[in-house]
Structures are given as structure tokens and as C-alpha cells.
Amino acid sequence: MRSNSFPIxxxxxxxxxxxxxxxxxxxxGVAAVHVTICYHEDFREMVENIIAxxxxxxxxxxxxxPGRSGDDVRRAHAEGSTxxxxxxxxxxxxxxxxxxxxxxxQLGACFMQLSYNNQSLLATGCYxxxxxxxxxxxxxxxxxxNRVGLVVDMSHSAERSTLEAIEISERPxxxxxxxxxxxxxxxxxxSDTVLKxxxxxxxxxxxxxxxxxxxxxxxxxxxxxCAMVARTAEVMGVGQIGFGSDLCQNQxxxxxxxxxxxxxxxxxxxxxxxxxxxxxxxxPSWFCDNRDFPRIIDGLRRVGFTGDDVAxxxxxxxxxxxxxxxxxxxxx
Amino acid sequence: MRSNSFPIxxxxxxxxxxxxxxxxxxxxGVAAVHVTICYHEDFREMVENIIAxxxxxxxxxxxxxPGRSGDDVRRAHAEGSTxxxxxxxxxxxxxxxxxxxxxxxQLGACFMQLSYNNQSLLATGCYxxxxxxxxxxxxxxxxxxNRVGLVVDMSHSAERSTLEAIEISERPxxxxxxxxxxxxxxxxxxSDTVLKxxxxxxxxxxxxxxxxxxxxxxxxxxxxxCAMVARTAEVMGVGQIGFGSDLCQNQxxxxxxxxxxxxxxxxxxxxxxxxxxxxxxxxPSWFCDNRDFPRIIDGLRRVGFTGDDVAxxxxxxxxxxxxxxxxxxxxx
Numbered sequence: 001m002r003s004n005s006f007p008i009x010x011x012x013x014x015x016x017x018x019x020x021x022x023x024x025x026x027x028x029g030v031a032a033v034h035v036t037i038c039y040h041e042d043f044r045e046m047v048e049n050i051i052a053x054x055x056x057x058x059x060x061x062x063x064x065x066p067g068r069s070g071d072d073v074r075r076a077h078a079e080g081s082t083x084x085x086x087x088x089x090x091x092x093x094x095x096x097x098x099x100x101x102x103x104x105x106q107l108g109a110c111f112m113q114l115s116y117n118n119q120s121l122l123a124t125g126c127y128x129x130x131x132x133x134x135x136x137x138x139x140x141x142x143x144x145x146n147r148v149g150l151v152v153d154m155s156h157s158a159e160r161s162t163l164e165a166i167e168i169s170e171r172p173x174x175x176x177x178x179x180x181x182x183x184x185x186x187x188x189x190x191s192d193t194v195l196k197x198x199x200x201x202x203x204x205x206x207x208x209x210x211x212x213x214x215x216x217x218x219x220x221x222x223x224x225x226c227a228m229v230a231r232t233a234e235v236m237g238v239g240q241i242g243f244g245s246d247l248c249q250n251q252x253x254x255x256x257x258x259x260x261x262x263x264x265x266x267x268x269x270x271x272x273x274x275x276x277x278x279x280x281x282x283x284p285s286w287f288c289d290n291r292d293f294p295r296i297i298d299g300l301r302r303v304g305f306t307g308d309d310v311a312x313x314x315x316x317x318x319x320x321x322x323x324x325x326x327x328x329x330x331x332x
Numbered sequence: 333m334r335s336n337s338f339p340i341x342x343x344x345x346x347x348x349x350x351x352x353x354x355x356x357x358x359x360x361g362v363a364a365v366h367v368t369i370c371y372h373e374d375f376r377e378m379v380e381n382i383i384a385x386x387x388x389x390x391x392x393x394x395x396x397x398p399g400r401s402g403d404d405v406r407r408a409h410a411e412g413s414t415x416x417x418x419x420x421x422x423x424x425x426x427x428x429x430x431x432x433x434x435x436x437x438q439l440g441a442c443f444m445q446l447s448y449n450n451q452s453l454l455a456t457g458c459y460x461x462x463x464x465x466x467x468x469x470x471x472x473x474x475x476x477x478n479r480v481g482l483v484v485d486m487s488h489s490a491e492r493s494t495l496e497a498i499e500i501s502e503r504p505x506x507x508x509x510x511x512x513x514x515x516x517x518x519x520x521x522x523s524d525t526v527l528k529x530x531x532x533x534x535x536x537x538x539x540x541x542x543x544x545x546x547x548x549x550x551x552x553x554x555x556x557x558c559a560m561v562a563r564t565a566e567v568m569g570v571g572q573i574g575f576g577s578d579l580c581q582n583q584x585x586x587x588x589x590x591x592x593x594x595x596x597x598x599x600x601x602x603x604x605x606x607x608x609x610x611x612x613x614x615x616p617s618w619f620c621d622n623r624d625f626p627r628i629i630d631g632l633r634r635v636g637f638t639g640d641d642v643a644x645x646x647x648x649x650x651x652x653x654x655x656x657x658x659x660x661x662x663x664x
Contacts, residue, residue: 043379045523099383103379
């Protein structure tokens with residue numbers, strides 16, 4: 001049993017997984033993490049990532065368990081372990097085959113972004129100059145994702161595509177890791193129009209702590225971050241927000257270069273970085289790894305959230321969302 | 333609820349699946365069928381076959397349900413539907429990647445043959461002239477199959493490989509579809525040495541009704557077949573035998589040519605057929621489709637099996653084997 005009475009949930013991490021990272025999750029009281037198992041991988045390559053996770057589950061059964069439903073979060077919280085939920089940051093694992101949506105769900109995928117930064121077969125990414133909205137295949141895939149219980153995630157998608165996904169999806173969608181554009185106008189952050197539509201449809205926003213998504217970047221203070229959370233609660237309601245730290249711990253800079261460039265370009269795309277600063281930015285001093293979540297929770301209390309609200313933001317809202325999105329064991 | 337009080341289980345079919353075939357399963361009182369979803373397919377191709385089955389489960393929810401455990405057989409029997417258990421007739425879906433064993437299990441595979449007719453990466457097929465036994469990778473894969481609950485099936489494997497698989501496997505294995513070699517000396521039928529070792533280890537034999545495995549082929553009579561079952565019960569015990577009809581209903585002859593030749597030869601291999609009779613043989617008159625199982629059950633009564641023994645042979649033994657092999661939901 002953890003010292004924190006409520007479960008902490010982080011809706012996005014892509015760390016260089018290790019026993020050390022899992023122990024830090026445990027120490028930080030983190031009961032569930034949505035981990036990325038695809039950026040650019042096709043189906044077969046993504047399956048190799050599942051195999052790697054299967055080996056981790058086998059090696060560290062006391063630290064991590066496969067996450068398929070809200071009950072797994074409650075079990076992990078009670079046992080002092082962390083439930084690992086799989087997600088894709090791109091739709092590449094389903095290739096051009098709608099039948100793979102259900103197969104990916106059967107293999108434990110819980111979230112899928114309809115696009116990463118570029119145009120995909122389904123939707124437009126936030127780095128494209130034009131956003132024609134959800135494609136013909138995109139509409140079919142959203143319906144199939146709704147049917148099998150795979151959550152639509154629009155974290156990296158462009159404005160119109162995101163608004164259309166919210167409207168087309170019959171289940172609430174998620175923006176697992178982004179912040180309000182009004183606070184920090186990064187391409188990856190979201191307009192109030194998107195945030196309001198997301199909240200009204202029962203969807204969830206996970207606040208990113210990736211420096212490029214923060215006002216003042218790595219120098220952003222904890223109090224500024226928590227004040228932003230408070231303002232977003234006024235826009236979206238306190239029931240529709242949580243964490244989505246985008247923590248990429250212990251990754252070499254080659255990984256962020258691969259995230260941005262995959263195999264789609266012969267040039268070098270620096271994404272949110274620059275030619276002079278192409279690597280991962282430094283984490284803000286108040287969030288270096290999973291052990292710092294209690295520090296953020298203290299910050300939320302300081303900006304005036306009640307104890308109940310803090311518990312909802314720290315994990316309760318995501319847990320409700322998981323219960324609504326992944327009924328039962330999650331297995332078809 | 334079915335008219336037959338006990339569930340009928342058939343441990344091998346590869347028909348041209350259709351509503352008609354599923355209705356015939358229902359009419360025949362068949363509560364579970366082990367269906368082949370791979371002969372020569374690699375992992376990705378096998379996944380397409382799972383997708384095709386997902387569509388069938390969606391289209392005919394009153395006729396078929398996914399089979400993962402003995403409870404699914406009992407549920408199907410109570411509801412009057414048929415639980416469909418997936419199996420591979422070859423190890424090609426795991427390619428050369430031991431991690432795919434668990435992934436295939438996660439996707440619902442319940443049985444895997446270590447080889448089809450030829451040498452595989454794991455074991456030797458019954459058509460090879462030399463049988464060096466279980467390979468280095470084969471030993472590793474058997475251990476992994478034991479760990480994740482994927483049943484070793486040696487129906488098409490050669491003698492030494494089969495005996496070694498029985499010995500190496502820590503869980504009972506199956507020969508899902510074959511008959512005693514002493515009754516009909518086909519390459520695919522099994523020696524008494526194999527049958528005794530199989531029974532002593534708690535394994536199961538499913539009796540084939542594929543004409544090339546029957547004495548007198550398509551002309552084999554029901555009484556001859558049932559007398560063979562009775563003699564095998566004396567060799568193996570009445571608790572280790574069941575059905576494994578190898579029914580390939582409504583398949584064009586191109587399918588049996590593909591089973592035999594896959595992509596491994598530039599010649600034409602006729603397998604159990606001949607150049608003058610290369611296609612599927614005619615079924616014996618007493619077993620054309622699933623509606624004929626009650627006729628076989630009557631035949632078993634006629635050769636002197638008690639009502640309890642008939643119920644065990646018709647399904648109870650396989651159900652016990654499923655309960656031992658696939659505890660819980662089968663999902664890891």
C-alpha cells in the first residue's frame with residue numbers, strides 16, 4: 001500500500017525503461033502510466049515493442065503489471081506497483097488495414113493518436129500547413145476504435161482534425177499530453193476552442209511537462225505550471241484534467257531526432273528544437289523523474305485546489321476515464 | 333440448450349467457413365472446435381486470418397464465440413453456440429522470434445504444431461527421411477509454450493521428434509488429428525510407442541476422419557472406425573482420446589495443393605494423394621459434416637462404450653484437457 005492515499009496516473013511517458021525507472025514510479029506513488037510503444041513503427045515493428053514489454057513484465061512482476069482497465073490501476077495502487085497502459089503516438093501500426101485496430105486492442109493497446117506531427121492516413125498533424133480534417137479512412141477507423149475500445153488521442157494533431165475527431169467519435173477522446181496554447185503558443189499546445197470542445201464531450205487533457213510545451217521552457221517554475229492548471233480548470237472543469245508528463249527519461253538525443261524524422265524525410269527536421277539545440281531539452285528542476293509527482297501535488301494545493309480536486313487531477317480523473325473507456329478486463 | 337446433454341468437441345477442422353458450416357456445428361451439438369488459422373503463414377499473414385475470424389465472430393455472435401478456456405466450451409454448450417479455438421499446423425507464425433510465442437497466445441492461439449510435414453526450425457515433419465529430433469530452438473520454444481499456455485501439437489511430426497516433445501514438455505501435449513499406425517500405416521498415423529507415451533504423460537489423441545488416415549480410405553465403415561477407437565482406448569486409456577476430425581469442408585482442391593506445397597518446392601508434392609488423385613478425397617458416407625457427430629456417438633455405443641465413456645470421448649476428455657491447459661480466461 002502506498003503512502004499517498006489516492007492513485008497517481010501519468011498519461012504519457014516514453015522513458016528508457018529500466019528497473020531504476022520502475023522503482024522511481026513506485027517511490028513517486030504512481031499507480032498507472034500510459035507508455036508509448038509506437039512513434040513510427042509498422043505493425044510488425046510495434047509487436048517487437050510488445051515483446052520487449054512482455055520481457056519487462058516477466059522480469060519485474062513486483063514493480064509493473066499490464067494495464068487493461070481501471071481495476072488494474074486500483075490493484076497496482078493497493079499493491080504498490082504500477083499498471084502500464086500501451087499507446088501509439090501515430091496510426092502506423094494499423095498500416096492501411098482497419099482489421100488491425102481490433103488486433104492492436106487485443107494485444108493491449110489502449111490509446112492511438114490518429115496522427116503524429118505529419119499528415120497520416122487518418123488525420124493531420126500539427127506541423128502541416130494545411131489541415132483538411134479527418135479522412136475517409138479516419139472516419140472508419142474512429143468508428144472501429146469506438147467499437148473495440150481503443151481511445152482516440154489527438155495530442156499531436158492539428159486543430160480542425162482534432163475538433164472533427166471530438167465530434168465524430170462516439171466515445172470521449174483524449175489529448176494525453178499538451179497544454180493550453182493561450183499559455184504558451186507552441187504548435188503542439190491546444191486552443192481554448194479545442195479544450196472546451198474536449199471538455200464538453202467528456203474528454204481528458206493531460207498536462208505536459210515537456211519543456212517545449214511550457215512557458216519559459218526549462219525555466220518554467222512549478223508555481224507558474226500550477227497556476228496554468230488552475231486557469232485550465234476554469235476553462236475545462238476540474239473533472240477533465242490530469243497529468244501527461246511526456247517524460248522521456250534517460251533517452252539519448254538520437255531518440256528525439258528519430259521521433260521527429262522517422263523515415264519520412266531526407267532533410268533533418270528539428271521539430272520543437274533548433275539546429276543549435278537539437279536534442280532533448282533539460283527537464284524543469286521540479287520534475288526530473290517520477291519521484292517528483294508529490295512535489296507537483298503540493299504545488300497544486302498551494303494554488304488553491306481542494307484535497308478532493310488534487311486527488312482528481314493527480315489520478316482520479318484519468319481513473320474515471322479508464323473506467324469509462326476500458327470496461328471489464330479490456331479483452332474482447 | 334442443446335439436445336445432447338454433454339458437449340461435443342472436435343479438435344481439428346479447416347473448413348471453408350460460412351454461416352452454413354456454423355449452423356451445422358450447432359445442429360450437430362458441437363460446443364467447441366479447434367480451427368486451423370495457419371498452415372504456412374508467417375506472423376503477419378496469420379494475423380490476417382485472425383482479422384477474418386474477428387469479422388466472423390462479429391457477424392455470427394449467436395453461432396460462434398471466441399474460445400479461450402474450458403469455461404467458453406461450457407458457455408457455448410449452454411447457449412447452443414460453438415466456441416472456436418485457434419491453432420497453427422506449423423510454427424511459421426513465430427518465424428525465428430521466440431517472443432512471438434507469447435504474442436500469438438495473447439492473440440488467442442491455443443495450439444501450435446512444432447512442424448508440418450517438413451523439417452521446421454523446431455522439429456521434424458513426418459515426410460522427412462531423417463528425424464534428428466527437437467532442435468535447440470525447439471527446446472526453447474517448448475519451454476516458452478509451457479510458460480504461456482500454448483499447447484504443443486505433434487500431429488504432423490515425425491516419430492523421434494514427437495517422443496522428444498512429449499518428454500521435454502512439462503505440460504501434456506496433444507496429437508489433435510491422427511490415428512494409430514497399427515490400424516492404418518499412413519505416415520501421418522502414430523505408432524503404439526508414441527500413443528502410449530502420449531497417454532502416460534497426460535496427453536490427448538484426436539481421432540482423424542480424413543480418409544487418408546482411415547483404413548480403406550473413404551470406404552472405411554463407421555463400425556470399423558469405432559472398433560479402432562475401442563482398441564485405442566485399450567492402448568491409451570479411455571480418458572486420453574477424443575475427436576479431431578480434420579474436416580476440410582467445402583474447400584476447393586487448390587487448398588489441399590497449397591497445404592502440401594506452400595512455397596517450399598518448385599515441384600509438385602502430392603502428399604497423401606497421388607498424381608491421378610491429387611485433390612481432397614471423398615469423405616466417408618457417415619461423416620460429411622458436423623451434423624454427423626451424433627451418428628458417430630451411436631457407433632461408439634454400439635462397440636460397447638458406456639454412456640459415461642461416450643461422453644468423455646465425444647468431448648469430456650478434451651474439455652478436461654482444455655481446463656488443464658488453459659486456466660482462467662487464457663489471457664495473460
